[in-house]
Amino acid sequence: MEVKFRIAHIRLAECHFSINRGYKWEKDKPISIENRVEIKSNQSEKTLHLLLSVSSDSENQPFRFSVAYEGIFTFENIPGKEELERIAHINCASIIFPYAREYIADMTRRAGLQPLNLPPFNFVAMYNENQKKESAFHKRRGC
Numbered sequence: 001m002e003v004k005f006r007i008a009h010i011r012l013a014e015c016h017f018s019i020n021r022g023y024k025w026e027k028d029k030p031i032s033i034e035n036r037v038e039i040k041s042n043q044s045e046k047t048l049h050l051l052l053s054v055s056s057d058s059e060n061q062p063f064r065f066s067v068a069y070e071g072i073f074t075f076e077n078i079p080g081k082e083e084l085e086r087i088a089h090i091n092c093a094s095i096i097f098p099y100a101r102e103y104i105a106d107m108t109r110r111a112g113l114q115p116l117n118l119p120p121f122n123f124v125a126m127y128n129e130n131q132k133k134e135s136a137f138h139k140r141r142g143c
Contacts, residue, residue, distance in 0.1 A: 003079050003087060005048070009072040010099055013051060016066040017107050023062040033061050037097075037121060041088040048073045050088050052096045054104065054118070063111065067103050071096045089127045097121055 035056040042049050050073065055066035073092055078084060105115040 003075065003077075003083065005073045005075040005087070007071065007095065008047070008074045009070075010096060011070055012067070012099075012103065013070040014053075014066070014068040015103065015107070016064075017111065018064050019111065020059070020062055020064060022059075025062070031061060033116060034058055035118065037093075037126065039089050039093050041085070041092070043078065043084060046075045046078055048075065048084065048088055048092065050092045050096065052093050052100060054097075054100045063108065063113065065104060065107065067100050067107075069096045069100050069103075086127065089130070090123045093123045097123070 033056055035054055038053045038055075040051045040053075050071045051068055052071070053066065053068040057064045057066070071092055079087065101118045105117050109115040
């Protein structure tokens with residue numbers, strides 16, 4: 001069965017940015033930015049609310065940031081729980097991620113830094129890894 005949905009709304013939900021004043025700049029040394037992507041979703045009737053957060057808060061980089069975008073998606077018919085979770089964590093997250101990426105690039109540029117262009121993110125791999133961890137957790141607990 002083909003699942004049909006549409007984007008009802010995408011908006012910036014939250015953002016934080018701060019310069020790390022203790023960072024020691026070294027000429028010709030590449031800056032390593034480690035970021036974390038998190039996804040939270042909930043469903044009500046034929047609507048899925050998804051919150052995608054991208055953040056980086058290491059002491060070893062010139063700045064810290066956290067950006068969260070909210071997407072609201074409406075479905076003709078809500079699929080089963082497992083299929084909806086897969087759609088949320090892969091399809092819907094992939095739709096929202098470019099908004100967060102663009103915002104982070106603009107935010108760093110406005111701070112007088114080289115724009116941070118996040119690389120593409122593999123939401124399929126993230127989903128599969130989370131499924132493996134969840135499966136292993138249930139096996140350990142004897143569920």
